[in-house]
Amino acid sequence: MKHLPKKICLSCRNFSLHEIDSGSCKVIKGLTSYPVKSVDDTCAQWLDCGQQYFIRTGWIKGRMAKEKGEKVNTETGIIWKAGQ
Numbered sequence: 372m373k374h375l376p377k378k379i380c381l382s383c384r385n386f387s388l389h390e391i392d393s394g395s396c397k398v399i400k401g402l403t404s405y406p407v408k409s410v411d412d413t414c415a416q417w418l419d420c421g422q423q424y425f426i427r428t429g430w431i432k433g434r435m436a437k438e439k440g441e442k443v444n445t446e447t448g449i450i451w452k453a454g455q
């Protein structure tokens with residue numbers, strides 16, 4: 372069975388990821404600044420972001436590995452090494 376992401380901001384179409392643990396919710400358009408949400412937050416307006424979820428988790432893994440100076444293979448094939 373295919374793994375389905377949980378209904379959290381990280382897997383929501385209205386979410387823009389900015390940090391490894393947070394981003395902004397753009398469910399209300401046209402604001403001068405969007406509310407900051409944790410990747411684990413959720414609400415009734417969640418919409419599936421599809422493949423974007425795997426791109427985001429890959430980016431998070433890459434960022435975490437880069438901060439630790441490690442090398443990692445992710446779902447999106449990004450490989451980070453210390454100093455890159």
Ligand code: SF4
Pocket residue numbers: 378379380383384385386395396397398408412413414415416417418
């Ligand atoms: S707060 Fe709701 S609508 Fe906004 S990004 Fe999170 S789940 Fe999506």
